[in-house]
Amino acid sequence: xxxxxxxxxxxxxxxxxxxxxxxxxxxxxxxxxxxxxxxxxxxxxxxxxxxxxxxxxxxxxxxxxxxxxxxxxxxxxxxxxxxxxxxxxxxxxxxxxxxxxxxxxxxxxxxxxxxxxxxxxxxxxxxxxxxxxxxxxxxxxxxxxxxxxxxxxxxxxxxxxxxxxxxxxxxxxxxxxxxxxxxxxxxxxxxxxxxxxxxxxxxxxxxxxxxxxxxxxxxxxxxxxxxxxxxxxxxxxxxxxxxxxxxxxxxxxxxxxxxxxxxxxxxxxxxxxxxxxxxxxxxxxxxxxxxxxxxxxxxxxxxxxxxxxxxxxxx
Amino acid sequence: xxxxxxxxxxxxxxxxxxxxxxxxxxxxxxxxxxxxxxxxxxxxxxxxxxxxxxxxxxxxxxxxxxxxxxxxxxxxxxxxxxxxxxxxxxxxxxxxxxxxxxxxxxxxxxxxxxxxxxxxxxxxxxxxxxxxxxxxxxxxxxxxxxxxxxxxxxxxxxxxxxxxxxxxxxxxxxxxxxxxxxxxxxxxxxxxxxxxxxxxxxxxxxxxxxxxxxxxxxxxxxxxxxxxxxxxxxxxxxxxxxxxxxxxxxxxxxxxxxxxxxxxxxxxxxxxxxxxxxxxxxxxxxxxxxxxxxxxxxxxxxxxxxxxxxxxxxxxxxxxxxxxxxxxxxxxxxxxxxxxxxxxxxxxxxxxxxxxxxxxxxxxxxxxxxxxxxxxxxxxxxxxxxxxxxxxxxxxxxxxxxxxxxxxxxxxxxxxxxxxxxxxxxxxxxxxxxxxxxxxxxxxxxxxxxxxxxxxxxxxxxxxxxxxxxxxxxxxxxxxxxxxxxxxxxxxxxxxxxxxxxxxxxxxxxxxxxxxxxxxxxxxxxxxxxxxxxxxxxxxxxxxxxxxxxxxxxxxxxxxxxxxx
Numbered sequence: 001x002x003x004x005x006x007x008x009x010x011x012x013x014x015x016x017x018x019x020x021x022x023x024x025x026x027x028x029x030x031x032x033x034x035x036x037x038x039x040x041x042x043x044x045x046x047x048x049x050x051x052x053x054x055x056x057x058x059x060x061x062x063x064x065x066x067x068x069x070x071x072x073x074x075x076x077x078x079x080x081x082x083x084x085x086x087x088x089x090x091x092x093x094x095x096x097x098x099x100x101x102x103x104x105x106x107x108x109x110x111x112x113x114x115x116x117x118x119x120x121x122x123x124x125x126x127x128x129x130x131x132x133x134x135x136x137x138x139x140x141x142x143x144x145x146x147x148x149x150x151x152x153x154x155x156x157x158x159x160x161x162x163x164x165x166x167x168x169x170x171x172x173x174x175x176x177x178x179x180x181x182x183x184x185x186x187x188x189x190x191x192x193x194x195x196x197x198x199x200x201x202x203x204x205x206x207x208x209x210x211x212x213x214x215x216x217x218x219x220x221x222x223x224x225x226x227x228x229x230x231x232x233x234x235x236x237x238x239x240x241x242x243x244x245x246x247x248x249x250x251x252x253x254x255x256x257x258x259x260x261x262x263x264x265x266x267x268x269x270x271x272x273x274x275x276x277x278x279x280x281x282x283x284x285x286x287x288x289x290x291x292x293x294x295x296x297x298x299x300x301x302x303x304x305x306x307x308x309x310x311x312x313x314x315x
Numbered sequence: 316x317x318x319x320x321x322x323x324x325x326x327x328x329x330x331x332x333x334x335x336x337x338x339x340x341x342x343x344x345x346x347x348x349x350x351x352x353x354x355x356x357x358x359x360x361x362x363x364x365x366x367x368x369x370x371x372x373x374x375x376x377x378x379x380x381x382x383x384x385x386x387x388x389x390x391x392x393x394x395x396x397x398x399x400x401x402x403x404x405x406x407x408x409x410x411x412x413x414x415x416x417x418x419x420x421x422x423x424x425x426x427x428x429x430x431x432x433x434x435x436x437x438x439x440x441x442x443x444x445x446x447x448x449x450x451x452x453x454x455x456x457x458x459x460x461x462x463x464x465x466x467x468x469x470x471x472x473x474x475x476x477x478x479x480x481x482x483x484x485x486x487x488x489x490x491x492x493x494x495x496x497x498x499x500x501x502x503x504x505x506x507x508x509x510x511x512x513x514x515x516x517x518x519x520x521x522x523x524x525x526x527x528x529x530x531x532x533x534x535x536x537x538x539x540x541x542x543x544x545x546x547x548x549x550x551x552x553x554x555x556x557x558x559x560x561x562x563x564x565x566x567x568x569x570x571x572x573x574x575x576x577x578x579x580x581x582x583x584x585x586x587x588x589x590x591x592x593x594x595x596x597x598x599x600x601x602x603x604x605x606x607x608x609x610x611x612x613x614x615x616x617x618x619x620x621x622x623x624x625x626x627x628x629x630x631x632x633x634x635x636x637x638x639x640x641x642x643x644x645x646x647x648x649x650x651x652x653x654x655x656x657x658x659x660x661x662x663x664x665x666x667x668x669x670x671x672x673x674x675x676x677x678x679x680x681x682x683x684x685x686x687x688x689x690x691x692x693x694x695x696x697x698x699x700x701x702x703x704x705x706x707x708x709x710x711x712x713x714x715x716x717x718x719x720x721x722x723x724x725x726x727x728x729x730x731x732x733x734x735x736x737x738x739x740x741x742x743x744x745x746x747x748x749x750x751x752x753x754x755x756x757x758x759x760x761x762x763x764x765x766x767x768x769x770x771x772x773x774x775x776x777x778x779x780x781x782x783x784x785x786x787x788x789x790x791x792x793x794x795x796x797x798x799x800x801x802x803x804x805x806x807x808x809x810x811x812x813x814x815x816x817x818x819x820x821x822x823x824x825x826x827x828x829x830x831x832x833x834x835x836x837x838x839x840x841x842x843x844x845x846x847x848x849x850x851x852x853x854x855x856x857x858x859x860x861x862x863x864x865x866x867x868x869x870x871x872x873x874x875x876x877x878x879x880x
Binding site for chain 2: 219
């Protein structure tokens, strides 16, 4: 099977999975008691039932559930995610405006987490202090929840030392301020990933190091560094990739909390507030984007797998 | 016409040159355990020295120590002088220059010795460019030359293939290409053919001899196989417990060994020439224990590729009879053994055990469940170590087999006293009852395997290469035991082996398999003395004879045949 056929098959399965997630989310919100229009209007005094009914009709909430589900799924394929109750505009527009910050966070955190993890994992095998660093800091980082870590970082680096802003976002037009505001959230997100990846990398390196081909590499006079890079680290990366893909999935969930802690206008914070007031279109839209992203990452990881281990792609 | 004709295996230089490699008082310790003690030997230019010994003799450790490959735990003392320079204590900078360059090495498992994620061509050109200043294009040309030189078929295609796409023999040729890439003075070969089939082994040994003659390099050959020694060595060093037992020219050592240990090793070597063939068994062929009719098994491989592991197999085995299944890896002999033991489902044909249909037409019961009138089949596995649960004591392992058997056959005795009596029968002391597998030697573990197979009183035992993991001296005693038990109990036996000389001494009938089919079968002595199938003949001719004179004669004959086909 060629690579193109393989990707096509995986994408089709991925698409089916996105639709399944949408159906489950749709039904799940319906099961939760409460009505979005009533929730919205409860703050405003003296709204009659006829107003609420009119609003319902406007948002299409009076139709039976199967019809609404079908409308929603069909809409997905036209990238029409419905209208947000809260903002009264296209959910798609709101989500795309919030997406940039989240993507930035996820990409930067994934990059630093994975690269840093591989770096420190390798270091822990090659130096004694690297080993200590991993065995002391790793469990510490992993045992502290992300929002606590974020809060501690804000307390130390922003509030006490005043080195970095505590939260909020600056536009791209001001790159320095923009970057400054990303530093702490990215550290908060990347550290646990780095700790996990470092641990896996270390374990895999120790495993690969005993293989015969490493002995061959030494027996043919390759410099230690070449043997390490070419015959140990390179082979250790395949399982690291698997864990990285899983970690990225977790990362998307973690941004929700971190965006809240650092008060960032991202997709995660949007989703949290949308759930609070049952903004159906926004919840489903956000979940749609997140699940699509997750599935694409997994397909990418599987394709990468083929590149890292020829036995996978040729079989 | 007075040209000096160089004679193979002798040093033609008039003045006695200093040896290429001189090892003096080599002592290697791991922790406080001494693996090699005061070992001294020398290798002359162009000479082949074989170090022979059983597992644990320290022969491989010695080989690895020459290039400083033992790792930080090993303490190496003494002197290793290569071209007059002492390599000890190791100077790893200098060693890096030597490794793969003036001294190179090939290993036992070619599949494991190459990195699975890089193409063959890349791995070879990396080695070349590590020691020589070559551009990528120059390296590619050199690599293709090398692949041609080691007679790898379709080198251009192999250049872009990964190790897992090649066979074991092809990979060992790649390894040899890597080893000769920088024209070494010394080639260390650490059991290079142990993991290969005999016909493949013969090709690899031929290639090594040819390259050695052409390039004039010395070879240090590590092996446990006296047939291989007779084929390739000029001089031999026999090792035991890390020490030299004796050393000498190959002809003298084989003809007149001085030490008892050498004599014992030589006599333990299974040999077709000296084999006492077993005659026909006293048996009744009308009621076979196992009957296979037109059996076929297919495995589905990648990309819808179907491999016919067994194809149209007809075979009947009677009580009291030992049938040897011989063939090379991939011939289907183990698959056939597994079918007989009820471990594999067949796609075609019938399997009948003790007159009861087990698979195919008329089969209703499970694959292998025995019953009162059909005691069934048990199996002795190749890897005795892997076939024992490391967390179960020996007694418990044997009891487990009996308890399972009792579900079908309440007449079986699972008491401790019966287990102890079975252990005594296979020569295991009662003190081993409470031991764990790791506390036993390889030979003892295989005895447990035999006891387990025997304890359930089967009508047929399938022994799948039961001694291929054992040293020759242990192999001999285990096979003698097996033979004695077989004659006492009279069970039928399928003896799967790749070693024709073992088939000769241990079977009444031999079945030769190739590519999933039976190519020849008949009484052992007939088939092995007068093979009618060309494949059987090729197989027989590939076994190196444990006699340097006879082996040289046969090699000359083969080369003549190769020269004028």
